[in-house]
Amino acid sequence: MVDREERCAEPFCCFCESKDVTLIAPFGTAQLVRQYYCNACKSVFEFVRWQEEHPDES
Numbered sequence: 001m002v003d004r005e006e007r008c009a010e011p012f013c014c015f016c017e018s019k020d021v022t023l024i025a026p027f028g029t030a031q032l033v034r035q036y037y038c039n040a041c042k043s044v045f046e047f048v049r050w051q052e053e054h055p056d057e058s
C-alpha cells in the first residue's frame with residue numbers, strides 16, 4: 001500500500017525497486033543526488049532528485 005501523501009519523487013531502490021530505504025546522506029557524489037540504503041537488499045544507492053529541480057512545465 002503506497003502512501004499517496006508522500007512526495008511524488010519518492011525514492012526507491014534501483015536494484016530491487018523496494019521503497020524500504022533509509023536516507024544516509026543528503027548529498028552524494030553530486031549535488032542532485034542523495035545516498036540511500038536499501039533495507040531490502042542491503043545495498044547503497046544514489047537517487048537523483050532531478051524531479052524537484054526541473055518541474056514539468058509543458
Ligand SMILES: [Zn+2]
Pocket residue numbers: 013014015016017018038039040041042043
Ligand atoms: Zn534494494
